[in-house]
Amino acid sequence: MSAVTALTVSGLFLLLLLLLPQAALARWACVRACPSSCTCTQERSCSVLCDRSALAELPKEFPCEASSINVDKNSLKFLSERAFGTLPSLRSLSLDHNNISFITPGAFKGLPNLVDLTLAHNEYISYLHTRTFQGLKKLVRVDMSDCNLFNIPDRIFLEQMALREVRCFQNHFRRIPGAFRDMVNLTHIYLEKNKIEAVAYNSLLGLSNLRYLNLEDNRIKVIHDQSFQDLQRLENFNINDNRLVVLPEDPFKGLTRLKMLNLGGNLLTNVTKTWFSDLVELEVLYLDRNRLLSIEEGSFENLTSLITLHLNSNNLTALPFPVFQPVYFLGRLFLFKNPWECGCSLEWLKEWMESYQLVRNIPCASPSSVAGLDLGEVVFARANGSCVDPPELNATATASTAVPSTTENRFNSLVSRLLQSELQEETGNLTEGFRNDTLLDPEGALLSMAGQGRAGRAHVRLLVAGFLLSLSACSEISFRVFGT
Numbered sequence: 032m033s034a035v036t037a038l039t040v041s042g043l044f045l046l047l048l049l050l051l052p053q054a055a056l057a058r059w060a061c062v063r064a065c066p067s068s069c070t071c072t073q074e075r076s077c078s079v080l081c082d083r084s085a086l087a088e089l090p091k092e093f094p095c096e097a098s099s100i101n102v103d104k105n106s107l108k109f110l111s112e113r114a115f116g117t118l119p120s121l122r123s124l125s126l127d128h129n130n131i132s133f134i135t136p137g138a139f140k141g142l143p144n145l146v147d148l149t150l151a152h153n154e155y156i157s158y159l160h161t162r163t164f165q166g167l168k169k170l171v172r173v174d175m176s177d178c179n180l181f182n183i184p185d186r187i188f189l190e191q192m193a194l195r196e197v198r199c200f201q202n203h204f205r206r207i208p209g210a211f212r213d214m215v216n217l218t219h220i221y222l223e224k225n226k227i228e229a230v231a232y233n234s235l236l237g238l239s240n241l242r243y244l245n246l247e248d249n250r251i252k253v254i255h256d257q258s259f260q261d262l263q264r265l266e267n268f269n270i271n272d273n274r275l276v277v278l279p280e281d282p283f284k285g286l287t288r289l290k291m292l293n294l295g296g297n298l299l300t301n302v303t304k305t306w307f308s309d310l311v312e313l314e315v316l317y318l319d320r321n322r323l324l325s326i327e328e329g330s331f332e333n334l335t336s337l338i339t340l341h342l343n344s345n346n347l348t349a350l351p352f353p354v355f356q357p358v359y360f361l362g363r364l365f366l367f368k369n370p371w372e373c374g375c376s377l378e379w380l381k382e383w384m385e386s387y388q389l390v391r392n393i394p395c396a397s398p399s400s401v402a403g404l405d406l407g408e409v410v411f412a413r414a415n416g417s418c419v420d421p422p423e424l425n426a427t428a429t430a431s432t433a434v435p436s437t438t439e440n441r442f443n444s445l446v447s448r449l450l451q452s453e454l455q456e457e458t459g460n461l462t463e464g465f466r467n468d469t470l471l472d473p474e475g476a477l478l479s480m481a482g483q484g485r486a487g488r489a490h491v492r493l494l495v496a497g498f499l500l501s502l503s504a505c506s507e508i509s510f511r512v513f514g515t
């Protein structure tokens with residue numbers, strides 16, 4: 032090839048470069064500068080894929096146009112200062128499943144537009160320096176789950192004003208890191224499977240935009256009064272599977288947006304009237320797997336949006352009807368695995384079940400004459416019109432004398448009378464409305480009710496319709512509401 036031809040070719044090439052639009056040039060550069068152990072794709076942006084490549088060290092250089100880099104599942108041990116050089120377009124960086132044990136302060140300097148950073152599953156990171164995230168001013172999400180962290184420095188997020196989501200589950204934290212305090216932009220905090228022992232009054236101060244908080248599966252014994260007072264936007268809160276024996280007087284004060292609260296798997300014994308007083312939007316409440324002995328009347332009185340209530344696997348013997356007053360609500364009620372005392376005080380519940388052919392799955396533990404039966408199978412005796420508790424059996428007594436049979440009292444109780452009178456007035460429309468629900472909810476028993484009236488108003492209006500149910504694995508009674 033002559034010198035002239037060579038000149039012409041390179042000239043044409045240059046011309047071509049000049050004619051290409053800027054974006055196309057960038058794409059071309061992305062592939063051209065791709066590190067040898069990685070694949071680079073240029074669709075829309077420049078993605079650099081270096082996962083599962085047995086890398087012990089980072090490539091020397093990344094394409095300067097890189098918008099996302101994935102180095103998951105390698106054997107990186109260490110990140111040096113400016114480990115990635117200067118990559119002004121980088122928005123997403125993933126370093127999951129490596130063997131990183133040390134991150135030099137300033138490792139991410141040079142990544143001013145990084146939005147997502149994940150460092151999860153690096154089981155030898157036990158320490159992070161205050162300046163670990165220096166320069167990451169646009170960071171929105173960071174994932175440090177399943178590392179070996181015992182804490183993070185209080186000032187580690189000093190520059191991360193835009194941070195919204197922090198995932199730190201499965202580490203060894205013994206307290207909620209002070210680093211979260213006053214981060215008003217945080218919406219999601221994941222701290223499940225740590226070793227947190229208490230929630231202090233100042234642990235969660237200033238988190239006024241938090242929507243999601245997960246403290247599940249820790250060792251929390253103590254919640255200080257007003258610990259959650261700033262979380263006015265909280266919608267989902269898991270604090271199940273901890274060691275709570277008691278709660279403060281008014282633990283969830285001000286959490287008027289809360290939709291789901293999980294207190295299951297703790298050691299609570301008594302539900303107190305004040306606990307849920309502000310939770311007017313709560314739809315799902317878990318109190319299962321505690322040691323509940325009693326529920327104070329009025330405890331659920333302000334839960335006007337409640338759809339599902341889990342009370343199974345507790346030590347409950349009784350469930351006074353007024354616990355549910357005024358009844359606005361309820362789709363599903365889970366009561367199985369409790370030592371129910373099937374005396375007259377549960378007759379109202381039996382009548383709900385019986386009148387509407389509901390699932391028979393509230394097993395009786397006492398009195399002994401009915402132990403082992405389901406509440407639905409217990410027949411209450413009458414004397415002068417009032418219910419008589421099934422007797423305790425002496426060794427010589429027999430079950431047949433203990434269980435008199437009567438069915439004429441089916442609608443005797445206040446509840447049933449209300450149910451019946453309302454039925455006459457309103458069945459027409461309700462049953463119509465219900466057919467669809469029944470179809471949508473084939474396994475659930477439908478006892479539908481709409482309660483009207485605020486606390487203290489005597490008039491409780493119950494509307495009932497729908498009769499379909501079938502046995503389901505869990506004992507549950509379902510009912511559904513129409514307005515308030």
Ligand SMILES: *[C@@H]1O[C@H](CO)[C@@H](O)[C@H](O)[C@H]1NC(C)=O
Nearest residue numbers: 106107108129130131132155
């Ligand atoms: C990971 O790092 C730790 C300590 O830094 C070392 O003991 C271990 O052998 C490393 N594992 C692998 C698979 O490289």
Ligand SMILES: *[C@@H]1O[C@H](CO)[C@@H](O)[C@H](O)[C@H]1NC(C)=O
Nearest residue numbers: 191192193194213214215216
């Ligand atoms: C919240 O984020 C916005 C926008 O990213 C930012 O301007 C603001 O300073 C942040 N506020 C705080 C307190 O971090």
Ligand SMILES: *[C@@H]1O[C@H](CO)[C@@H](O)[C@H](O)[C@H]1NC(C)=O
Nearest residue numbers: 276277300301302324325326
């Ligand atoms: C819970 O209630 C039971 C029975 O009402 C009572 O004996 C017990 O002292 C209460 N326990 C607590 C911790 O309040």
Ligand SMILES: *[C@@H]1O[C@H](CO)[C@@H](O)[C@H](O)[C@H]1NC(C)=O
Nearest residue numbers: 304305307308329330332333
């Ligand atoms: C229900 O809410 C009202 C009005 O906010 C309040 O006065 C009452 O104490 C609450 N009830 C309970 C049981 O906390």
Ligand SMILES: *[C@@H]1O[C@H](CO)[C@@H](O)[C@H](O)[C@H]1NC(C)=O
Nearest residue numbers: 300321322323324345346370
């Ligand atoms: C609650 O029930 C469990 C298991 O059924 C039992 O071991 C425990 O003694 C009960 N606790 C109380 C306070 O009744």
Ligand SMILES: *[C@@H]1O[C@H](CO)[C@@H](O)[C@H](O)[C@H]1NC(C)=O
Nearest residue numbers: 412413414415416417418419
């Ligand atoms: C019914 O009540 C009356 C008066 O209270 C009493 O004399 C009578 O013995 C009672 N009958 C039964 C079957 O208990």
Ligand SMILES: *[C@@H]1O[C@H](CO)[C@@H](O)[C@H](O)[C@H]1NC(C)=O
Nearest residue numbers: 422423424425426427428429
């Ligand atoms: C059952 O036994 C108790 C004492 O153990 C006795 O007072 C009671 O009268 C007995 N009841 C019956 C029905 O035999």
Ligand SMILES: *[C@@H]1O[C@H](CO)[C@@H](O)[C@H](O)[C@H]1NC(C)=O
Nearest residue numbers: 456457458459460461463464
């Ligand atoms: C059924 O409801 C509609 C409004 O939804 C009402 O106009 C009608 O009168 C109701 N019918 C009966 C029988 O209650």
Ligand SMILES: *[C@@H]1O[C@H](CO)[C@@H](O)[C@H](O)[C@H]1NC(C)=O
Nearest residue numbers: 460462463464465466467468
């Ligand atoms: C039942 O659902 C169907 C479609 O899913 C709808 O067209 C119909 O209006 C519904 N009927 C009632 C009574 O809600």
